[in-house]
Amino acid sequence: MSPLPVMAGAAVAWGVAALIALTCGSTRAGIRACCAVSGLAGAAALAGGVSALLSGNSRVVSAGGSVVVGTLQLQATSLAGVFLALLGLIAVATAAYVPRYHEPGHATGLYLGVYNLAALASLAVLAAGNVVTFLVAWETMALLCYLLILRRPRRREVAAGAFWFLALSEIGFVAIVAAFVILAAKTHTMQLDLIAARAHLVSGDWRVAAYLLALAGFGFKAGLVPLHVWLPEAHPVAPADGSAFLSGLITKLGVYGIALFGFELLPGGPAWRGVLTMAAGAVTAAIGILYALNERDIKRFLAYSTIENIGIIVTAFGAAMTFLAYGQRLLWAFLLLAGLYHVANHGCYKTLLFQEAGVIEHATGTRDYDRLGGLAHRMPRSSVITFVGTLGIAALPPLNGFVSEWLIFQGLFQGFRTGSHLVAILIVIAAAILGLTGGLAVYAFVRGYGIPFLGMPRTRQAAAASESRQPQVGPALLAVACVALAVGAPVMLAGLARAMRTVTGVTLRPVLLPGNLTVIPAHTNFSGFSPTWLAVFLLAVCAVPALIYLAGRPRGASRTEPVWDGGIVTFKPRMQYSAMTFSAPTRVMFDALYRPSVSVERASDEPAGSSGPVHYESEATPIFERYLYRPVIRAFEWLADLVRPIQSGDVNLYLFYVFAAVLVAYLVAAL
Amino acid sequence: MPLWTLRGLRRGVVTTRYPARPEPSARLLPTPPAFQPDVLTRDLADRLVAVCPSDALARDGDALVFDVGACTACGRCQAEAPEAAASSGEFELAATARAHLIKRIPLGGRPA
Amino acid sequence: MTTVQPSLAGEPGLSELLTGLGRDVARDGRVLTVQVPTAGLEPAVRRIAAHRGARLADVFASDPGEDRTPVTLRLVWGLDGDRGYLITESPVDGERYPSLSEIAPAAFAEECEIYEQFGIRPASGRPLNRVALPPWAGPEWPRLGRAPAEPPEDVHAPHHVGGHAFEFPFGPVRQVAVESLYYGLVTSGEELVDLYLFTWHKHRGVEWRLRGCTPAEALFFVERTEGLGAVGNAWAFAAAVEAALGLEPPPQAMAARAIALELERLYNHAAATAALCQSTGLVIGQAAAEIALERLLRVNAAVFGHRFLFGVVGIGGSRRAPDLAALRRDLPGAYGELRRAADALLTTNSFLDRLEATGVLTEEAARRLALVGPVARATGLAIDTRADHPVPPYGEFPPDVAVQQAGDVLARFRVMLTEAAESVRLIGEIGETGPGAGLAVPADDAAAPPGGTGLGWAESSRGESLAWVALDGAGRITRARLRPAAVRNWRGFDDACRSQNVFTDIPIIEASFWLTVAGTSR
């Protein structure tokens, strides 16, 4: 089955779904229909992605054309296949999620129309076989996502968040255009596969320039620090499935762009290019998780965690490029593989977590961790599903996050194979930073799961939460996907490795998987483990004590007593660890980064010993907004003031401008 | 810290051998009184009952009812009537039933 | 008390203070009593608080009985500069009286207590703490006076913890063999933001219970109000009764009391040392201090017949004669144990590091909260009733007051050690004066009918212990006010804990204060 027709089908289906949504999205039936079609489209995209992975790069197909944008050229590459499959999966999950999440209405109809078109645009980005097609699709996708975020345009913060997204996206677009222009100019073609083929025509400096422009441009979308500021602003204001789509897929499109330039179009290059990418990734990962740790808002927390995961992926890519520069083609291919596997994993559990965040918000009316608590009793199904996702994203065995991060670490640990001491050390440092990140991630998600789901409800709303009539299928589906990606990792990796041969030309298969479900990081003499058997083993480890307990449980009479509370009158919700106090140690340890500003109001200062309400705030300084973006914005405002005078609105003055311009042009030509 | 261990060792053992051997310091402890029935008359008993601050003493007919549990060994009764009450010297007073601590001392004294 | 050195009110400052305060100044020995109408209370308090060496020692109320009005509000000022006490009496009609804690913050806890017990509250209307009554105490709950009219939740400070902090509940059932007490530790996860105490779990209503007792019966309860301060509190109470009845204890009895008081100081400071070692995890040091403590308690038993010196103090004198032979035989050895342990501790850096700059109290705070005893002296406040308001035998054997400046745990520890040495010296000297038992013989009833009021004080190991009694014609107590030192110093504990400390410092600070809950929730 060749992928392109299937993808075409998906595209059509999404178009139809958009139409249905726009026309009759105000009725529940309309929404159901729209979602059914959109789900079909997702399934088709999934199938297309998988087949693209299996059948390798298809040839470029030119479909129609126009004077303006040139011919529309499409191609299904196995690199895009990964992202296609992810897009399909997310779309299916979202289709299952939307009908219960959104209330029918005109705005919902509009929103769903935009969403389906955005999915379509993303598909186009991934299928683009030609620079212009790519750019047009990319820009369309960006604008549609902007509208996606604007679900409730009345609210101030919504407009602000959406604007952050659009502004940074446009800056990035400029860089991307420039990068493509360089390539097209040097290789005299617009066709991506030809560009890849003629990459040798691009001289070293131009190569680097193009790559760096692409890294920056796509970095804005992917959320590389310091280009990440839109994520924590845009995610909270979008609807849950919207932010899930943004985090699960749109940021991955940025990653796709980086991979496209770094591996497909411009493979090879100086070592420092890889090291730079790696450094950017590592810094992004660490800063992302550190900021996540100090968020009270679930969605902002998840957004920062997305930044962290993007950082991990980009670190893997950067390390891969570095290895290639030292001729380690095996590790090059291996790390690309590991990075892509992490793309798939993160797409699954991050979408899951955002959808569950939406469920929590609908059930309790808040996203503030310190207003939740005890939901495990009120929302058992959600708590189980979220737990799977949390295990995954915290990279705890046996779930999928652990597999991909293990692969990435194993790749980084082989930095010594570069032969250069400096680079080896740099790679190990990157590994160390990722190690810190991993530890903090566990910490962050113990908090991210424990505070809302365990303990006592901190508010009446949390105590009254109910998950009846809340969407369950979508997240459940993704949870299954997470487990599959973990237990079935060897199989998936096999397929992925085979597919990536078309990109890297390296055959990993026998080394990576010597049968018996064991994964080996590129070099047989290094290490290896079997995700499948690990899962089985861990289940057994958990089961054995349970069995022993059940067997040896005393048969005598037993009492159940409340938790020992020191004999206080009543346990109050204010007496449990809160999200911010749980992460207080990091605020102390990393205060150089947070620059926390502490304010305490208490009744107890005067008169002596008077107790009463206490209020303690510790706010982290938004460094990047304050010290990086604000100056830039100021500069632009200043420039705008400068040029305002020439806009007088006087016709004669404009005529004079025209005359002057012509004159200058004439003189220049004459000289 | 090793220095402290040394200090501890140098200090030697002070631990009592009780219950294996009797503890000499026990004789210093205040102990509940024991009464001399022969000299106890009704009015003497009533005087003792009156001075007892912890209601450990009561008179029931011709017996002085002494609640060892309630006694704080404050010594007021001994001060009131040295001829009739003296420290019992008993400090091993733990009882497995409250009733074991209620003692009836017959009033054997002839009214003067 | 007849031990009046000439010249109370001889000082210029005091005389014009008194003239400023108004007409009727009664004088009983070293205690001045001034009638101040409620209207004039605020300026009077300002005037006195501004007076050099004046310290708000206690605030309490009493009513004529049967919940009748007016409630009389009494402020007891220690005029430490002028070697005397000043009591202002103000009858309060109605529910409100001028807010004292606005001027003298030390009055706050008593304002709360008076509200709970008599239903009158400061006019400022600021929220009050719960002190002695449990949250569910309704109007039917036994009180010294009328129950408050307003429902408590309108008046009591609510405990909300907002923002990035939470309350760490600790108690009332805490570690093994410590008293019941509830801490609310408000923490940001690392540092301590705030701390409040609930002590009502142990409130036994002693003052409520003493009404109608004879002083002798009352003394039995007073000793058992705070077992680790039995002598100090009993002395203060007995002195108050003696002042009320005009009794004069024989000198040898006062000497016996003094010896008991210093022995009490010794074993308490040894116990505090042991607690400090325990809180810093210095096991062997703790053992050494506990050996000293046990031997000191045995000295008590050998000298006075009771390990905690119960029953030594009697109304009008002393009921027990010290066994001076045993004292001279055992005390040096027992104190030697403490000395050795202390010397070793003062050379153990791992120990001193935990104490230094922990639980800091400034002199200003100590003055503001009118703290007493070693806690106050460790901040540089040289107050000691033995020196400032001497009663025999301290008149001729003045202690030299140990003072430290730092105000941290280490400073308190050093103060305690210096005081322990001083106590041994005093015991030695006073022991030479032939102390013995003996009770004052009451003056013949016809001449002086029993009754009246009196104030008494003593420097217990925790600081100034005050007592005030009013006796009716039958010589029974109509109102007895006990103010052990713990009442004052617990509120300093709040401040000390808040000053830049983390969780693990709190046991250390508590040990260095060495207070009892029994003393404050009596």
Added chain:
Amino acid sequence: MTSQDTTGLTAAEASAELRRTVARLFGRSLHIRTLDTGSCAACEQEIRLLAAPHYDLNRLGFFFTPAPRHADLLMVTGPMVRAFENAARKTYEAMPDPKIVVATGACALGGVYQPDPFTHGGIGGTLPVDVWIPGCPPSPLALLQGLLVAVGRLADKVKDLDFSLNGTPR
């Protein structure tokens, strides 16, 4: 509220039975939780001294534990202040069966305070007491003897004393 109520034994038999159980179950390792229901702090001081070198209750197989969950024996001091009753019950309920309650000191035995609106005047009415240790405060030696009686390693000696100086002057 003891664990033996159902067996229809009298309180004395029940506590004797219980102490046999304890002697069997806990042999020579018994964990102690203390509870202050309004004492004057002297009893607490004496209990603390049990662990001090002079008495060292660990040598007899007794250990202090702060967690009632791990405690086999509850040493209760004080006259059971009514405001504290709830906490006292909670502590008792938090202990696993079988458990021993030791009333420690004259207050706990009803010596100092009479029942009144503030205190129960003794813990007997609130908790099922198995062993009573008189004394104000009971000295560490008395406490040791009480603990040994509680686990059946010493006899209840006071039962046979008559506290009369007849014949045998001391």
